[in-house]
Amino acid sequence: MQSPSPDSPLSIAFIVRDPLPPIRADVLTLFGAEMPRYGVHTELVGQGGSEAPASPWPAGGMHVVGSLRSRFASVCSPLWDLVGLWRALRKQRPHCLQVRDKIASGVLGRVMAALLRVPFVYWMSFPIVEGFEVRRDDIARRERGVKGRLKWAAHALRAWASRIAIYQLVLPGARHIFVQSDAMADWLAAKGVERARMTAVPMGVDAALFDRATVAPVGDARLDGRRVVLYLGRIAQSRKSDFLLDVAARLREAMPETLLVIAGDAPSSDEMAWMRREIAGRGLEEHVLLTGWLPQRTALGYAVRAEVGLSPIPRGALFDVSSPTKLVEYLALGIPSVANDIPDQKLVIEQSGAGLCVPMEAGAFADATLELLNNPERAGQFAMRGPTYVKSHRTYDILGRNVARTYKKILME
Template sequence: MKSPNIRIYYSIIDPYPAYRVDLSELVAKSLSALHVETAWFMAADSADPHAGRRDYFSQHCRVPRRYAGGALARLGSRLAYWLSDAGHMLRAARGRYDVLQTRDKYLVSLLALAAARLSGKRFVYWCSYPFPEHALELARERGGLKGALLALKGRLAMFTLYRVVMRHADHNFVQSEQMLRDLAGYGIAVDRMTPVPMGVPQRLLDWAAARAVPVVPDRVVYLGTMASVRRLHVLIDAFALLRRRCPQATLLMVGDGDFPHERAALQRQVAELGLAEAVSFTGQVPIEEAWALSSSAAVCVSPFYPSKILASTSPTKLVEYMAMGRPVVCNDHPEQSAIIRDSGAGLCVAWDPAAFAGALAWMLEHPAQAEQMGAKGPAWVAATRTYPIIAESVRLTYQQLLQRAD
């Protein structure tokens, strides 16, 4: 087997073992297949005073200690995390790595930037979400002392990240074209940014091609998180309007909230609207069961609250639906709108219950045309949004960066 020709040290905020697909599928699996070797630093998921080296998809991962107990244990765990993060980054700068890379971090990113300059390595920052702006938004919502502290945190993060880290990084990976435009407005050079959208693993396309899941007539499926930030009450209101026009319609909500009260709030709304017999909540289910339920939909729905912060994100569920060949209804959002325009795999409407209801009703009333839309999805996803394809682009970016350094 050919030896890896690009070596990356990657410090991330996610707890071990990181479950996000753009870490596991893109970096750990797909980039590894292209001879990009990654060594990881991740947080401990739970108390583990003996944490150390772990295995992450056959790659080395360092996990700092985390102690159980009260405030003193939490302080000790945080200190252990910071010291371990900094220490391993400095050792990486003296090691065999070509690239020092951080994701959604500030202090260790400053250290990595300085270490890269002193060691002659390349420093790359990966921005997956506008966390500084998120902190400022929370500060406005909460007010008081907690709001003031959040505002201070947000302003310090913006300065550190946008004025120092990303401006001076050798390269920055960002989540979307919209994020690139937003960051360019902060003075970050466009030619030092590469958008890396969310995709799907190739096995989803293979799974969908190998199975003929019967479509349940008039079934609408939502797959994903039910966190309150998603404002899915709009979807429930839309379904109530849909039932007036299509009384046989049913809604299947696949997934769960980050906290129990989030799904409970949606269930209360369903009961108050008299929709309990038409709406089902599955809770968390195994991934292939979630795929099977989504594949059974007459139409899938991807509501994505159109805030300025979320506009820069890259939704996953829309691409997953398309990989399964299902027609989709989504709302206006920079990336969702572009995907629907490019693929023709569904309808894109305003963030409004009546607009969602009208598009869903059209899909249910025109099943043949809806299926024609859905049939366009797999080829589009196969050509543009599998992680092996995305990995090719990312690897090329690394290669060009290292060639310029030579």
């Protein structure tokens, strides 16, 4: 396929892992709003299942085949993606084919890109293979008997096949690889992936959405008269979300008027029930408010009533290479923050000077939180620094400019 001219519009056929319509900012904002400003349009391909209302994709087209809520989704997704991709190709011939966080569809994408004679690009926001291996090992520890062994064997086979596919077929065949962080790029480089073929795109925020002046605080009376501490985001056992309750218990002892607001949902009703049991088992019902899923504007309304934001992310292979959104969101809203020392969070804290970075230990988190609650002058300095840093480094208009430049470079080669 002939390379496009520098000023001509570009079209990307983009197979995504997340449910459609997209709700993640690094798809919705980056590709839906920012990329079109630079003449980069996308035809999204994937499965339904999102809680977002159905609406046209403003940056091109959206081809939804199948549902991630189906019990057969893990098996059928590659076939569904093939059908969706065929629909996208009937609409127009892309300048490149990109796959995000899918392994079998990554192999499919590489083959289809070769047939179309267009570049194949891979977007890795999470180490999926290593996630499969963690799940395999969890099953080995927790489940016994014939059923447990069969379940372990199935997950072990998936992890083994996925490792071969991603590291021997998908990544070697990608002209370029977008990764979540510099730490992820370094991690893949240690596995033999050329550093020059990777671009780090950390998580950012929509500057207009996270402008504190435009956010109305919620009128929830349960927050009145309390020293509100916030966790904004998903909860899950894999994220060790009960750590938040260990922090809340220590805060209760030192400052009984504190209230930890966990503004977010769990990936399943079982996980949410687990968290509620943990809260009750610790006797923290009066000191932890678990909201469940909220519309984004409502969640931000809770956020701006908080004095401190918490961002604990477990250390290890899965999360050390991540770029968590919540810390950047806190800073954008002018919320002094306490975060632990995974590489991207440590970098943000050091560069912004808008929070405290401590080990993921309940005592350390509680002490840092109390320091900010008891030192309004220091907390105020942090609150002023956060928005300035985010506007200079982590908004999607800034990130979008770099991503668009990378696409133009890839497609002009």
